[in-house]
Amino acid sequence: MGLQAWLTLAALVFAIGLFGVLTRRNAVGILLGIELMLNAVNINLVAFARFNGDLAGMVFTLFTIAITVAEVAVGLAIVIVIFRVRRTVEADRLDLLRG
Amino acid sequence: MRLIVWLPLLVLALPFASFLLLAVVAPLRRRGRGAAAASIAAIAVAFAAALVIWREGFRVTATWAWLPGDGGPMGTVGLLVDPLANAMLVLVTLVSLLVQVYSLGYLRDEPAPALGRYYVYQSLFAFSMLGLVLAPSFLQMFVFWELVGLCSYLLIGYWYDRPSAARAAVKAFWITKLGDLGFVIGIVMLWAATGTFEFEALFAKAQEHALAIPALGTIMVLIYLGAVGKSAQFPLHVWLPDAMEGPTPVSALIHAATMVTAGVYLMARVEPLFALVPDVLVLVGWVGAFTALLAATMACVEDDIKRVLAYSTVSQLGYMMTAAGAGAADAGVFHLLTHGVFKALLFLGAGAVIHAAGTNDVFRMGGLFRAMPQTGVVFLVGTLALAGVPPLAGFYSKEAVLAGVWEAGMRGPFLMLALTALLTAFYMFRVVIVAFFGRAPAAGHPHEPGWAMRGPLWLLAALTVLLGLRFATGGGGHHGPGWLAPLSVSLAGAGVALAWAMYQRGALDPARVAATFPLSVLDAMARRRYGLDALYAGLYRGFILAFSRLIGWIDRYLVDGVLNVLSAGTLRGGDALRRMQSGRAQDYVYGVAFGVLFVMIWAQWWR
Numbered sequence: 243m244g245l246q247a248w249l250t251l252a253a254l255v256f257a258i259g260l261f262g263v264l265t266r267r268n269a270v271g272i273l274l275g276i277e278l279m280l281n282a283v284n285i286n287l288v289a290f291a292r293f294n295g296d297l298a299g300m301v302f303t304l305f306t307i308a309i310t311v312a313e314v315a316v317g318l319a320i321v322i323v324i325f326r327v328r329r330t331v332e333a334d335r336l337d338l339l340r341g
Numbered sequence: 342m343r344l345i346v347w348l349p350l351l352v353l354a355l356p357f358a359s360f361l362l363l364a365v366v367a368p369l370r371r372r373g374r375g376a377a378a379a380s381i382a383a384i385a386v387a388f389a390a391a392l393v394i395w396r397e398g399f400r401v402t403a404t405w406a407w408l409p410g411d412g413g414p415m416g417t418v419g420l421l422v423d424p425l426a427n428a429m430l431v432l433v434t435l436v437s438l439l440v441q442v443y444s445l446g447y448l449r450d451e452p453a454p455a456l457g458r459y460y461v462y463q464s465l466f467a468f469s470m471l472g473l474v475l476a477p478s479f480l481q482m483f484v485f486w487e488l489v490g491l492c493s494y495l496l497i498g499y500w501y502d503r504p505s506a507a508r509a510a511v512k513a514f515w516i517t518k519l520g521d522l523g524f525v526i527g528i529v530m531l532w533a534a535t536g537t538f539e540f541e542a543l544f545a546k547a548q549e550h551a552l553a554i555p556a557l558g559t560i561m562v563l564i565y566l567g568a569v570g571k572s573a574q575f576p577l578h579v580w581l582p583d584a585m586e587g588p589t590p591v592s593a594l595i596h597a598a599t600m601v602t603a604g605v606y607l608m609a610r611v612e613p614l615f616a617l618v619p620d621v622l623v624l625v626g627w628v629g630a631f632t633a634l635l636a637a638t639m640a641c642v643e644d645d646i647k648r649v650l651a652y653s654t655v656s657q658l659g660y661m662m663t664a665a666g667a668g669a670a671d672a673g674v675f676h677l678l679t680h681g682v683f684k685a686l687l688f689l690g691a692g693a694v695i696h697a698a699g700t701n702d703v704f705r706m707g708g709l710f711r712a713m714p715q716t717g718v719v720f721l722v723g724t725l726a727l728a729g730v731p732p733l734a735g736f737y738s739k740e741a742v743l744a745g746v747w748e749a750g751m752r753g754p755f756l757m758l759a760l761t762a763l764l765t766a767f768y769m770f771r772v773v774i775v776a777f778f779g780r781a782p783a784a785g786h787p788h789e790p791g792w793a794m795r796g797p798l799w800l801l802a803a804l805t806v807l808l809g810l811r812f813a814t815g816g817g818g819h820h821g822p823g824w825l826a827p828l829s830v831s832l833a834g835a836g837v838a839l840a841w842a843m844y845q846r847g848a849l850d851p852a853r854v855a856a857t858f859p860l861s862v863l864d865a866m867a868r869r870r871y872g873l874d875a876l877y878a879g880l881y882r883g884f885i886l887a888f889s890r891l892i893g894w895i896d897r898y899l900v901d902g903v904l905n906v907l908s909a910g911t912l913r914g915g916d917a918l919r920r921m922q923s924g925r926a927q928d929y930v931y932g933v934a935f936g937v938l939f940v941m942i943w944a945q946w947w948r
Contacts, residue, residue: 260934
């Protein structure tokens with residue numbers, strides 16, 4: 243399989259993640275979408291590292307995974323707090339920033 | 342500096358110094374009498390200096406550069422001393438001095454600070470008028486011309502807490518300003534055409550026939566307009582009777598020596614320029630004669646003693662201007678000088694009468710001659726002089742004017758002036774007979790005024806007689822045709838006889854005479870002042886109202902409109918933009934996603 247296949251896969255995953263972020267009503271679902279997008283990036287990094295023979299991409303991927311974990315932890319914590327305060331995690335109703 | 346230069350400068354500087362002193366040193370001004378003493382001392386020394394200048398017949402021109410300009414100064418200040426200016430210097434300082442002394446008695450009951458303020462104005466007024474008389478150029482003359490206007494405003498409005506006085510002051514200021522506008526446009530146009538404001542340079546050009554400016558007629562009419570305003574010529578005469586709201590000594594000053602004489606003086610000063618435009622002179626003559634007649638008719642129906650005198654001043658100014666229009670400006674100035682003396686006398690006498698009787702209305706006086714014989718005598722002297730009875734000063738100057746007008750071939754104005762002479766004698770004797778010899782009981786307890794007031798009166802009366810006697814023996818001024826002197830004497834006599842018959846003998850009932858047909862129309866019109874005051878008031882109000890309506894419309898619909906549109910647009914726009922902010926994170930992500938997509942597509946294909 244060539245580089246193109248991997249990049250296509252990454253693009254697909256990214257698009258699916260973006261679609262999820264845009265369409266999911268549930269905040270947890272949105273977080274899942276973000277995870278998908280981040281992992282699509284990881285696939286890209288790994289694919290380029292593999293085909294260019296440069297290990298930097300792999301190392302970056304490890305960093306990304308670690309940071310993603312932290313991000314999800316923080317994100318879920320925020321979602322839980324929101325749930326406690328507003329008794330809902332529906333994104334449509336979290337519109338305090340409305341003008 | 343030579344004596345010949347610094348003596349006129351001294352005359353000019355003394356009233357200014359006293360003005361400055363009183364204006365700056367407030368404690369002195371608030372003393373009232375101290376201020377009066379300073380002002381009187383200054384004007385007395387100035388009068389002495391003016392007398393010396395006149396006796397010695399100084400004749401000098403001295404100028405100093407003032408406004409710098411390319412190729413020589415654009416404007417100069419200085420002195421122009423010649424017989425005309427000398428005579429005026431003596432008159433102005435004399436009348437100012439006497440008026441200031443007289444005011445001490447007349448305004449005795451004024452509070453001290455107000456009296457101090459009065460003398461500040463008096464000093465400034467004397468300075469302004471002297472500066473105008475000595476001006477060697479149009480520019481300097483205009484500066485002092487405006488100062489004179491300012492001072493008359495201040496003095497007419499001396500009792501500024503009276504609404505009528507404040508209104509009269511503003512009226513005098515605005516009406517004369519109307520004329521001044523023409524004056525300033527005229528001198529600037531003249532300057533643009535010739536490049537100089539100097540009288541002597543202009544006269545030299547006129548002499549060499551080098552003053553062939555196409556617009557000279559317009560220019561001279563504009564300059565004449567200034568004189569119309571200041572010297573109360575028809576149709577700008579309406580301010581002068583209202584100026585009676587000031588204290589009586591102020592009226593004497595304005596009518597005899599300053600302010601109103603400025604216009605006549607201007608005509609005499611620039612006579613060589615007016616001589617180049619005979620058509621304008623004809624206009625000046627006709628307007629002057631018409632003014633004289635119109636004012637005389639109004640004086641005949643007036644009951645207020647000061648207003649009668651005011652209209653008589655307008656009428657006599659008409660005489661002077663007619664003389665100027667007939668090319669006999671020296672006769673006009675001659676009349677101005679003698680008139681200055683006896684009109685000051687009449688006004689100061691009227692002041693004494695008002696002071697004693699407590700009213701201005703002649704029909705509420707009567708029998709005053711018995712109560713105050715001295716005032717009666719001097720007032721009678723002034724009246725005889727004004728009526729043109731020989732051998733008093735007024736007879737000779739009036740005859741000189743009439744002779745000048747006759748010799749210029751102006752038949753119409755001559756007839757009008759002759760009729761005016763008759764009316765003058767009539768209305769003056771009407772006042773004298775009613776106020777001094779009338780049978781009505783005098784209001785209040787009339788008494789002779791103090792010496793501060795009586796002294797100037799006697800001095801002026803003596804001067805009127807002496808001047809007349811000097812002309813009678815020396816034979817001064819013009820001599821017209823042989824029939825002129827008998828004619829003017831008989832006109833004056835007829836006027837006196839008419840007044841006597843109507844108001845003393847009761848042979849003719851004034852009310853019945855006024856009701857007969859042609860006179861009744863005239864009487865009604867004269868009582869309404871020919872509607873001119875109403876016309877001006879209407880015009881003024883109409884103009885102001887229309888203008889304020891226009892301004893109001895602009896303010897409401899243009900200025901406010903722009904602001905309203907702007908604020909409404911901002912509100913609407915903000916409201917529309919507000920709705921874009923849904924507050925939902927996903928909507929923003931939509932924006933970001935489609936934005937990125939758009940950028941990518943743009944980068945790929947369109948760039």
